[in-house]
Amino acid sequence: MSDKPVASHDSGNPENLLRFMMTGWATPPEPPATPIDGAGLFAGRRQALSQAFRGETLIVPTGHEKTRANDTVYRFRPGTDFYYLTGNHEPDNVLVLASAGDAHAATLYCEPNPGKADATFFTDRVKGELWVGPRLGLQQTAQRYGIATKPLAALADDLVAALGRAPYRALRAIDPQLDAALPAQAERDAELATALSEMRLIKDELEVGELRRAVEATHRGFDDVVRALPGAQTERTVEGVFNLRARVDGNDTGYNTIAASGPNACTLHWTRNDRRIGENELLLLDAGVEAESLYTADITRTLPISGRFTPEQRAVYELVLAAQDAAFAQCKPGNDFLDPNRAAMGVLAQGLERLGILSSAEEALRDENVFYKRYSLHNVSHMLGLDVHDCAAARAENYKHGKLRAGMTLTVEPGLYFQLDDLTVPARYRGIGVRIEDDVLITETGVDVLSAAIPRTVEDVEAWIAAAKAVV
Numbered sequence: 001m002s003d004k005p006v007a008s009h010d011s012g013n014p015e016n017l018l019r020f021m022m023t024g025w026a027t028p029p030e031p032p033a034t035p036i037d038g039a040g041l042f043a044g045r046r047q048a049l050s051q052a053f054r055g056e057t058l059i060v061p062t063g064h065e066k067t068r069a070n071d072t073v074y075r076f077r078p079g080t081d082f083y084y085l086t087g088n089h090e091p092d093n094v095l096v097l098a099s100a101g102d103a104h105a106a107t108l109y110c111e112p113n114p115g116k117a118d119a120t121f122f123t124d125r126v127k128g129e130l131w132v133g134p135r136l137g138l139q140q141t142a143q144r145y146g147i148a149t150k151p152l153a154a155l156a157d158d159l160v161a162a163l164g165r166a167p168y169r170a171l172r173a174i175d176p177q178l179d180a181a182l183p184a185q186a187e188r189d190a191e192l193a194t195a196l197s198e199m200r201l202i203k204d205e206l207e208v209g210e211l212r213r214a215v216e217a218t219h220r221g222f223d224d225v226v227r228a229l230p231g232a233q234t235e236r237t238v239e240g241v242f243n244l245r246a247r248v249d250g251n252d253t254g255y256n257t258i259a260a261s262g263p264n265a266c267t268l269h270w271t272r273n274d275r276r277i278g279e280n281e282l283l284l285l286d287a288g289v290e291a292e293s294l295y296t297a298d299i300t301r302t303l304p305i306s307g308r309f310t311p312e313q314r315a316v317y318e319l320v321l322a323a324q325d326a327a328f329a330q331c332k333p334g335n336d337f338l339d340p341n342r343a344a345m346g347v348l349a350q351g352l353e354r355l356g357i358l359s360s361a362e363e364a365l366r367d368e369n370v371f372y373k374r375y376s377l378h379n380v381s382h383m384l385g386l387d388v389h390d391c392a393a394a395r396a397e398n399y400k401h402g403k404l405r406a407g408m409t410l411t412v413e414p415g416l417y418f419q420l421d422d423l424t425v426p427a428r429y430r431g432i433g434v435r436i437e438d439d440v441l442i443t444e445t446g447v448d449v450l451s452a453a454i455p456r457t458v459e460d461v462e463a464w465i466a467a468a469k470a471v472v
């Protein structure tokens, strides 16, 4: 019998069957794998990272498949920094960069593809080719990504040797086995994560192109939802319609779709999406398609289910829209990252005073008060890229308290949220939540709103819904 464990619901494999399974297969053709697009850009990133840590060994894993329940796993999604350096989608791999002076060597440790040369193709339900499909293996991985490869089984010994020669840094919290095997050096390891996040702050042309594709696919997903709205009885339908587009046009959603109807819009990350949608409510849809390149959009539209905003919904919507316009105007190189936020909060506070919700905008805006935040809850921007909340390990002085620079991509997403039980809000506004979120590229001269083609004004949103109804 095979030494592989047999699942509780399956029978074993007698030796005679294994012998039978090992014979009678055509010799597999081995065409060279196609190199990925932008292989030179990925190589340049590896070189730049090595140069930032001369004389050191850098270890960047992609991580493993994660268990969902018992023996089923979530679809694998590569570690962001690993992918940024390699373009590789397969699980388990580890990238090791070694540098000495100007010399730099990259090695990708990956699982070999034994083909049908050993019985695991049939007996290993986790990695076997007949269970989960073939892996690229050493040769094809090297061809596809332009990086020298070695078998994963050699990693442990190679690391012992490499670490004896040079200091190292590892990207942590991605690969628990690697974390356990390499003594932690909290500060040095954190500096590697920071360097990677800060490299990713400025997007190159390949990245901007991929973000545009993700935004375009997300636009199609929003169109799908608008067309489905007349028949959509629950938030689940909205989620399902959008997520279908994400799988058809991209890799997946970049984060769990928020399909929040009525007062659920006041819950920032409402992803349970299990509520029945009411007739004259708003639907807040915060969703993004993650392209096959793993770059994700992050877009929010707040739509009147009936096709027309009520006067109260419209008043709140117009205020959020004005705040977003004020934020866009501050999106330019040299401004503080927080300038768009300051502008948006100023507009929101003034508007909240006009609606009779804040007694004094001036008082609410003081640093020691920030009372407007009871209704706006979050800042208006975060970096966007491979991660929806991108570049998370960048230092505050280069991100939150830094300057906007050409090549940065970020969201602009003011919102107002009036909780159902908030006695400081006139009753007619309670339960209304509005967020409008677009994705922008900072250019040399200002801003390029990547998602500008998705209807956003009251008139355009109402016309969008009306046009979809006319087709139905």
Ligand SMILES: [Mn+2]
Pocket: 298, 382, 411, 413, 437
């Ligand atoms: Mn966002």
